[in-house]
Amino acid sequence: MKGALMRALGAGFAVALCMLASACGGGGDDVGVPGGTTTTPSGSNVAPATIDSGPANNSVNTLFVSVTVCVPGSTTNCQTIDHVEVDTASYGLRLLSSVVTVALPVQTLSTGASLLECTAFVQGYSWGPVVSADVQIAGETANSMPVQVIGDPNFTNVPDDCTGLGTAVNTVADFGANGILGVGPFVEDCGSGCAEMAVPGSYYACTGTSECAATAVATTAQVQNPVNSFGTDNNGVIVQLPSVPAAGAATLSGSLIFGIDTRSNNASNASGTETVLTVDDGDYLTATFNGRSLSQSFIDSGTNGIYFNDSDLPVCSASGLTDFYCPSSTTSLSTTLTGANGVTASVQFSVANTQSLLNNSTFVVFSDLGGTFPGSNVTFDLGLPFYYGRRVATAIEGYTTTVGTGPYFAF
Amino acid sequence: MPRQFFTIDDRVIALIAALLATLLSPSIASAALGEPESSIQGDAAKFQGAVNSIEHLTYRVHEIALPSGTVVREFVAQGGGVFAVAWHGPAIPNLRQALGRYFDNYVAVAKTTPVSQRRMDINQADLVVHVAGHMRAFTGLAYLPQAIPSGVSVGELQ
Numbered sequence: 001m002k003g004a005l006m007r008a009l010g011a012g013f014a015v016a017l018c019m020l021a022s023a024c025g026g027g028g029d030d031v032g033v034p035g036g037t038t039t040t041p042s043g044s045n046v047a048p049a050t051i052d053s054g055p056a057n058n059s060v061n062t063l064f065v066s067v068t069v070c071v072p073g074s075t076t077n078c079q080t081i082d083h084v085e086v087d088t089a090s091y092g093l094r095l096l097s098s099v100v101t102v103a104l105p106v107q108t109l110s111t112g113a114s115l116l117e118c119t120a121f122v123q124g125y126s127w128g129p130v131v132s133a134d135v136q137i138a139g140e141t142a143n144s145m146p147v148q149v150i151g152d153p154n155f156t157n158v159p160d161d162c163t164g165l166g167t168a169v170n171t172v173a174d175f176g177a178n179g180i181l182g183v184g185p186f187v188e189d190c191g192s193g194c195a196e197m198a199v200p201g202s203y204y205a206c207t208g209t210s211e212c213a214a215t216a217v218a219t220t221a222q223v224q225n226p227v228n229s230f231g232t233d234n235n236g237v238i239v240q241l242p243s244v245p246a247a248g249a250a251t252l253s254g255s256l257i258f259g260i261d262t263r264s265n266n267a268s269n270a271s272g273t274e275t276v277l278t279v280d281d282g283d284y285l286t287a288t289f290n291g292r293s294l295s296q297s298f299i300d301s302g303t304n305g306i307y308f309n310d311s312d313l314p315v316c317s318a319s320g321l322t323d324f325y326c327p328s329s330t331t332s333l334s335t336t337l338t339g340a341n342g343v344t345a346s347v348q349f350s351v352a353n354t355q356s357l358l359n360n361s362t363f364v365v366f367s368d369l370g371g372t373f374p375g376s377n378v379t380f381d382l383g384l385p386f387y388y389g390r391r392v393a394t395a396i397e398g399y400t401t402t403v404g405t406g407p408y409f410a411f
Numbered sequence: 412m413p414r415q416f417f418t419i420d421d422r423v424i425a426l427i428a429a430l431l432a433t434l435l436s437p438s439i440a441s442a443a444l445g446e447p448e449s450s451i452q453g454d455a456a457k458f459q460g461a462v463n464s465i466e467h468l469t470y471r472v473h474e475i476a477l478p479s480g481t482v483v484r485e486f487v488a489q490g491g492g493v494f495a496v497a498w499h500g501p502a503i504p505n506l507r508q509a510l511g512r513y514f515d516n517y518v519a520v521a522k523t524t525p526v527s528q529r530r531m532d533i534n535q536a537d538l539v540v541h542v543a544g545h546m547r548a549f550t551g552l553a554y555l556p557q558a559i560p561s562g563v564s565v566g567e568l569q
Contacts, residue, residue, distance in 0.1 A: 059527070062527060090546040091547075122529055122544055123522075123524050123531060124521050164505030164506055164507035164514075165505070166506060166517065167521040174526060176525070176526070184546070189546055189547070190501075193479060193480050199478050199479045199502065200477075201479070201503070201505060202479065282501075298545065303527060303528065304527040304528065305528070323532070373530050373543065374530060375541045375543025375544070376541065379543055
């Protein structure tokens with residue numbers, strides 16, 4: 001696990017990782033209990049969720065669950081895949097081809113062509129077929145779900161409009177996960193735009209293994225949030241994680257709870273202590289920080305830190321870390337979030353010296369990992385550290401709970 | 412996917428572009444980053460997008476609306492080439508087309524940026540790129556610092 005943080009942060013060199021003898025070789029000890037009253041939920045709608053260094057030993061602040069996929073209709077032709085990342089800013093289940101051993105059928109169009117997808121990430125693209133699977137998580141099942149299998153060696157001819165998105169993101173090492181479970185506040189990964197016309201760089205109809213043409217795809221056939229297709233507990237998810245010691249931890253255990261207000265274990269707090277922030281079409285809310293209004297801000301379990309621009313915080317000087325903050329001592333800050341519904345919430349957070357966090361080579365859970373957000377000057381990205389010590393609900397668009405109507409985040 | 416490729420003389424395309432700008436004709440094309448406006452190769456055709464051109468004091472913006480809903484803006488200096496490209500919307504445009512000769516440089520940096528960070532930047536003497544976003548919502552800006560017309564601030568480029 002040595003250097004896991006460095007690898008996860010994309011730093012291209014090794015540093016002395018065990019400078020503090022007392023911090024070496026330990027790890028995973030006392031992890032705090034959130035907010036005092038919260039207990040670990042149980043029930044068939046609760047999936048244990050964990051944070052560790054992941055299947056490629058390169059993950060930091062990455063939340064994983066196990067997902068079982070079955071050939072549609074089969075109860076025996078199934079496979080359970082561990083270390084699937086929980087991502088509240090994407091939609092649908094995506095699995096890396098190298099870990100999939102069960103033969104899930106590739107979806108075909110009426111023309112007989114296979115349905116392939118090009119999925120965009122900031123760094124580039126993931127390419128692979130859309131298959132059909134019965135998806136089981138905890139006691140919940142979504143039958144015949146469109147699921148993307150990324151990096152399938154049977155489909156290697158990637159269209160120009162897909163490779164044009166950047167670099168290939170097609171392996172377990174690229175993701176630091178065996179798959180991604182997108183359970184954000186919308187349903188489909190593209191939506192009506194991809195149903196109305198063929199959108200370059202999105203869905204493709206491929207004949208054989210080579211000829212591919214962009215194609216329109218009905219929303220029901222698009223890769224999508226499986227929670228929406230559960231029989232019950234299908235209006236959203238709650239991520240509940242304990243708080244984390246300031247120095248970090250080697251592992252963390254929490255829960256991914258399905259449904260909001262569908263059972264006693266996922267009830268909203270209607271007494272007014274829970275803040276409901278709706279998001280716009282881009283999953284954005286507004287963060288006010290240092291007097292500036294940042295209109296493209298978001299809450300995202302799939303981001304591994306808290307990323308925002310603060311000219312008062314010094315960045316690290318070490319090569320490869322210049323996008324991370326290195327204050328001389330851990331700094332407490334706050335930002336005010338404003339939902340599309342106008343509701344506000346003040347969020348306290350801390351930023352530690354990233355270089356100091358590196359000193360413990362076994363830790364991969366950090367509540368105070370922060371960096372700049374150079375990609376945009378109107379964004380505050382509240383990543384997984386925001387979830388530590390919290391119970392954060394994500395309600396899917398169109399569903400109404402006792403406290404609001406999705407798309408929203410509540411905590 | 413049928414694509415339109417234009418083989419007409421560049422000057423003819425420029426003339427058509429000037430005539431039909433207000434009609435949002437898809438036959439208007441813009442050049443990739445660092446390319447002269449006169450060496451138009453057809454971004455709009457490649458992007459299958461409608462173009463709207465907006466004049467500013469010292470530069471012109473070709474705004475291309477893509478089928479994905481994403482809008483690409485290409486900034487062209489008067490008498491010069493494309494010095495900046497910005498995009499915003501639910502999808503990332505084909506950056507091989509938009510960044511042209513700088514695309515390989517972009518990919519090299521992308522290879523070293525983890526997926527679990529929703530942002531990426533390049534700060535080089537001759538190239539600056541900022542990209543950010545998540546599924547269904549992406550933004551980006553690429554520009555050539557040395558080619559920005561005098562008096563134009565980076566903040567205008569979005």
